[in-house]
Amino acid sequence: MFKVSREVIDTMAVDVKMPNVGESVQEGVIHKWRFKSGDFVNRDDVLVELETDKATVEVVAESSGAIEIIKKQGETVAIGEVMARIDTSATAPAGGAKPAAAPAPSAVPITPPAPPTVTAAPPAPPPVTQASSMPLSPAVRRMTEEHGISPGSVHGTGKDGRITKGDVIAHMEGGAPATAPSPAPAMMRASVPAGVRTERREQMSLLRRRIAERLVHAQETAAILTTFNEIDMSNVMKIRNDYKDKFKEKYGVGLGFMSFFIKAAVEALKTYPAVNGWIDGNDIVYHDFYDIGVAVSSNRGLVVPVIKDADHLSMAELEMAVGDYGKRARDGKLSVDEMTGGTFTVSNGGVFGSLMSTPILNPPQSAILGMHKIQERPVVVNGEIVIRPMMYVALSYDHRIIDGKESVSFLVKIKELVEDPTRLLVGV
Amino acid sequence: MAAYDVIFVGGGPAGYTGAIRAGQLGLNVACVEFRGSLGGTCLNVGCIPSKALLQSSEFFHHAQHKSAEHGIKYQKVEFDVAQMMKRKDGIVSSLTKGIEGLFKKNKVTYIKGKGTFVNANTIKVATMDGSVEEHTAKSFVISTGSTPIELKAIAPFDGKDIVSSTEALCFEKVPEHLVVIGAGVIGLEMGSVWLRLGSKVTVIEALDRVLPPMDAAVSAEMKKILEKQGMEFMLSTKLTKAEKSGKKVKVTAERDGKPVTIDCDKVLVAVGRRAYTDGLGLEAVGLAPRKDGKLDVNHHYQTAVANIFAVGDVIDGPMLAHKADEEGVAVAEIIAGKPGHVNYEAIPNVVYTWPEVASVGMNEEEAKAKGLNYKTGKVPFMANGRARAFGETDGFVKIIADAKTDRIIGAHIIGPNASELIAELVIGVEFSASAEDIGRSSHAHPTLAEVMKEAALAVDKRSLNF
Ligand SMILES: Cc1cc2nc3c(=O)[nH]c(=O)nc-3n(C[C@H](O)[C@H](O)[C@H](O)COP(=O)(O)OP(=O)(O)OC[C@H]3O[C@@H](n4cnc5c(N)ncnc54)[C@H](O)[C@@H]3O)c2cc1C
Numbered sequence: 001m002f003k004v005s006r007e008v009i010d011t012m013a014v015d016v017k018m019p020n021v022g023e024s025v026q027e028g029v030i031h032k033w034r035f036k037s038g039d040f041v042n043r044d045d046v047l048v049e050l051e052t053d054k055a056t057v058e059v060v061a062e063s064s065g066a067i068e069i070i071k072k073q074g075e076t077v078a079i080g081e082v083m084a085r086i087d088t089s090a091t092a093p094a095g096g097a098k099p100a101a102a103p104a105p106s107a108v109p110i111t112p113p114a115p116p117t118v119t120a121a122p123p124a125p126p127p128v129t130q131a132s133s134m135p136l137s138p139a140v141r142r143m144t145e146e147h148g149i150s151p152g153s154v155h156g157t158g159k160d161g162r163i164t165k166g167d168v169i170a171h172m173e174g175g176a177p178a179t180a181p182s183p184a185p186a187m188m189r190a191s192v193p194a195g196v197r198t199e200r201r202e203q204m205s206l207l208r209r210r211i212a213e214r215l216v217h218a219q220e221t222a223a224i225l226t227t228f229n230e231i232d233m234s235n236v237m238k239i240r241n242d243y244k245d246k247f248k249e250k251y252g253v254g255l256g257f258m259s260f261f262i263k264a265a266v267e268a269l270k271t272y273p274a275v276n277g278w279i280d281g282n283d284i285v286y287h288d289f290y291d292i293g294v295a296v297s298s299n300r301g302l303v304v305p306v307i308k309d310a311d312h313l314s315m316a317e318l319e320m321a322v323g324d325y326g327k328r329a330r331d332g333k334l335s336v337d338e339m340t341g342g343t344f345t346v347s348n349g350g351v352f353g354s355l356m357s358t359p360i361l362n363p364p365q366s367a368i369l370g371m372h373k374i375q376e377r378p379v380v381v382n383g384e385i386v387i388r389p390m391m392y393v394a395l396s397y398d399h400r401i402i403d404g405k406e407s408v409s410f411l412v413k414i415k416e417l418v419e420d421p422t423r424l425l426v427g428v
Numbered sequence: 429m430a431a432y433d434v435i436f437v438g439g440g441p442a443g444y445t446g447a448i449r450a451g452q453l454g455l456n457v458a459c460v461e462f463r464g465s466l467g468g469t470c471l472n473v474g475c476i477p478s479k480a481l482l483q484s485s486e487f488f489h490h491a492q493h494k495s496a497e498h499g500i501k502y503q504k505v506e507f508d509v510a511q512m513m514k515r516k517d518g519i520v521s522s523l524t525k526g527i528e529g530l531f532k533k534n535k536v537t538y539i540k541g542k543g544t545f546v547n548a549n550t551i552k553v554a555t556m557d558g559s560v561e562e563h564t565a566k567s568f569v570i571s572t573g574s575t576p577i578e579l580k581a582i583a584p585f586d587g588k589d590i591v592s593s594t595e596a597l598c599f600e601k602v603p604e605h606l607v608v609i610g611a612g613v614i615g616l617e618m619g620s621v622w623l624r625l626g627s628k629v630t631v632i633e634a635l636d637r638v639l640p641p642m643d644a645a646v647s648a649e650m651k652k653i654l655e656k657q658g659m660e661f662m663l664s665t666k667l668t669k670a671e672k673s674g675k676k677v678k679v680t681a682e683r684d685g686k687p688v689t690i691d692c693d694k695v696l697v698a699v700g701r702r703a704y705t706d707g708l709g710l711e712a713v714g715l716a717p718r719k720d721g722k723l724d725v726n727h728h729y730q731t732a733v734a735n736i737f738a739v740g741d742v743i744d745g746p747m748l749a750h751k752a753d754e755e756g757v758a759v760a761e762i763i764a765g766k767p768g769h770v771n772y773e774a775i776p777n778v779v780y781t782w783p784e785v786a787s788v789g790m791n792e793e794e795a796k797a798k799g800l801n802y803k804t805g806k807v808p809f810m811a812n813g814r815a816r817a818f819g820e821t822d823g824f825v826k827i828i829a830d831a832k833t834d835r836i837i838g839a840h841i842i843g844p845n846a847s848e849l850i851a852e853l854v855i856g857v858e859f860s861a862s863a864e865d866i867g868r869s870s871h872a873h874p875t876l877a878e879v880m881k882e883a884a885l886a887v888d889k890r891s892l893n894f
Contacts, residue, residue, distance in 0.1 A: 137862070164835060
């Protein structure tokens with residue numbers, strides 16, 4: 001048998017670390033490497049997409065060189081943790097570097113704020129990830145790394161609760177753990193036609209997990225109540241019809257409903273400050289600024305970018321902000337900062353056809369406005385049955401700080417402002 | 429008031445190890461043994477003396493047949509049976525004395541004599557000097573072991589020419605022709621000793637294979653290798669009679685319904701061992717052994733009498749010294765109120781022929797019979813650098829793993845130093861290791877152990893050097 005002794009390679013290595021992307025973000029999951037180990041990367045190439053519980057973040061190369069990937073796809077990395085190393089002594093191959101995947105068009109790369117650490121060689125061997133305190137067997141280590149499984153989430157059936165390879169396999173299949181100590185007996189199965197009753201399990205994305213946690217948290221802590229009303233959208237629709245072309249021409253965006261609702265909400269919030277506040281311990285925090293979260297769906301789940309200081313923005317600026325956020329949410333390009341803060345949220349379930357729903361609070365906020373589908377319905381106006389474009393609206397609120405009277409009045413205020421937008425102009 | 433917390437009856441691996449453990453746990457403990465020395469079958473007439481003779485005879489065999497290949501030539505290679513026996517006896521006595529030292533160190537009282545139950549709390553001991561004393565204890569552990577099975581009707585032991593392993597460990601001179609009844613562990617080991625020293629050895633076995641409990645591939649390889657060394661096998665052959673006829677012993681057997689006769693010098697009956705409870709007075713406490721002589725116990729090693737336990741060869745399970753001592757430790761811990769446990773799936777089984785055979789867990793036939801879905805990886809020593817340098821390339825390593833979970837369910841080695849190599853895979857089984865775990869663990873190069881790594885990789889069809 002032939003063995004080579006490990007050569008000591010003299011390299012200049014630059015660490016690629018998980019950047020600090022926002023104060024509330026502690027860790028991220030490697031979503032996708034654009035290169036593979038050994039590839040030559042150029043400075044400013046987007047190296048990796050990270051998924052945090054708030055946003056997708058891209059990290060670019062600070063130096064050119066050969067990349068050695070340390071954290072694989074699916075692995076969780078903490079802020080400052082080394083994800084890869086770039087050997088800057090490597091020279092570019094003829095013809096330039098080929099990224100593993102073409103970079104997405106409108107990337108908003110986040111450059112790691114920390115200066116690159118340059119270590120004199122030889123590089124240390126890649127660190128062994130150990131999410132749990134118990135050392136992992138070689139096969140378990142390989143499998144959990146390869147499949148991005150947190151060892152802590154695997155039920156161990158080995159000696160003293162150790163995780164066996166079979167446990168990881170069972171975990172991936174989502175089934176019961178392989179029973180110890182006797183080897184798993186052969187599966188006795190009635191013959192089921194293949195593909196008929198299969199199920200599929202996927203690890204929740206960090207974003208989805210965080211959404212789940214927050215929703216449950218909101219349900220558990222706040223005293224959520226929902227009040228409903230309905231809005232006659234005739235006037236808004238008329239205004240839209242009258243000005244949509246001019247608006248589009250002037251601002252480059254369509255005049256939608258959102259801007260009306262945000263404007264109305266800001267006015268209502270000014271009138272009922274508790275709705276714009278929240279509970280912090282034994283205090284109520286009132287905000288005299290109006291940062292309105294707009295819930296938009298993305299393929300990774302619902303995200304809520306925040307329109308800051310909405311009270312200072314024109315209808316056009318509001319529409320532009322909504323449009324831009326929506327697009328970037330779908331592309332997974334929202335930054336963490338853009339999704340933090342927010343004193344009140346507007347959620348439009350109407351785009352999916354919802355007629356009525358009870359939105360859940362976005363903690364620590366105390367209220368959320370739910371918009372719904374506009375539907376022509378017979379309504380009675382001045383003793384006559386007429387057909388009007390109607391929308392149900394819902395306000396879910398934390399009853400701990402918002403009284404029933406306040407919440408109902410708040411929603412009525414929105415109704416009045418949207419039904420008669422002249423009030424917004426006049427300020428009554 | 430009972431004088432002792434616990435008395436172990438029998439000072440073999442089960443009894444002496446358990447007594448030491450009980451002493452460590454602070455129990456007031458005694459051990460009764462009538463052999464005259466501690467260590468039981470294993471140290472006195474089993475494991476240790478047999479290994480001493482196997483080693484000596486293997487050295488002789490090596491000098492005779494294997495050294496020339498290494499360029500080493502001896503003018504004349506001789507051996508001295510008396511010296512071999514003296515050396516063996518020296519090892520045995522120093523080890524058994526060593527246990528007496530351990531007893532003192534761990535405050536175990538050594539009661540010399542044969543123990544017989546009077547009642548569930550009292551035992552009467554006929555001491556070596558002829559007196560009888562009684563001892564009381566809260567608990568008793570029966571660790572009286574086993575004794576060779578005698579075929580009384582067709583081949584009664586005469587202590588000289590028709591013998592058990594005990595006598596075969598002490599032949600004064602090399603028998604010209606030794607017939608071994610039974611191709612099990614003891615038969616093949618003792619047969620090997622005398623074969624190497626020049627005996628013609630014929631092994632008669634009723635089944636159609638050697639080493640019946642081993643993996644079939646191992647059995648077949650073992651037979652082939654021993655035949656190459658000159659051992660003769662008569663498989664599927666049933667002994668019908670062995671009797672003295674003049675200076676010789678006449679052995680008659682039946683094969684395919686036809687009688688065969690062999691005239692030989694000695695017959696070793698190695699058809700197994702039976703649990704030994706003779707003279708123990710079980711009836712006084714209301715216990716009776718099963719038909720096969722074994723005692724029934726629950727998983728706490730408790731007999732039907734709650735304060736009387738039993739461990740070692742006298743209960744079910746493989747008749748092995750390390751199984752006996754694991755149980756001795758476990759029962760001591762249980763009696764001391766602690767959780768004692770033996771993992772029967774991770775007990776190795778070794779045959780000290782050359783090459784050696786070692787296994788842990790299930791063999792392939794068992795896996796198949798259980799309907800398990802499994803994969804195997806098998807790699808020969810021939811492919812291993814160290815085995816080549818050693819000049820010992822016979823044999824292979826075979827690992828059986830669950831097809832789905834990759835967990836090792838059995839490992840079988842036939843090859844040089846298999847007895848030592850198996851330890852790694854025992855730890856693996858104990859820790860529910862997968863074949864991949866072994867395959868991904870670094871093994872020093874060049875070592876025989878690398879064959880195990882290769883076999884583990886071969887389970888996944890990705891061995892690197894084979
Ligand atoms: C030739 C040979 C080779 C072997 N080689 C191996 C080997 O390589 N590896 C291996 O693991 N195993 C080997 N064995 C098996 C091993 O020796 C036994 O499994 C082991 O000794 C069992 O231990 P035990 O304590 O249960 O019983 P034993 O060792 O049989 O000890 C029982 C003791 O109890 C004593 N005793 C019985 N009744 C009484 C009584 N009433 N009062 C007082 N004392 C009593 C006996 O004198 C005996 O010393 C071999 C056996 C033989 C015969």
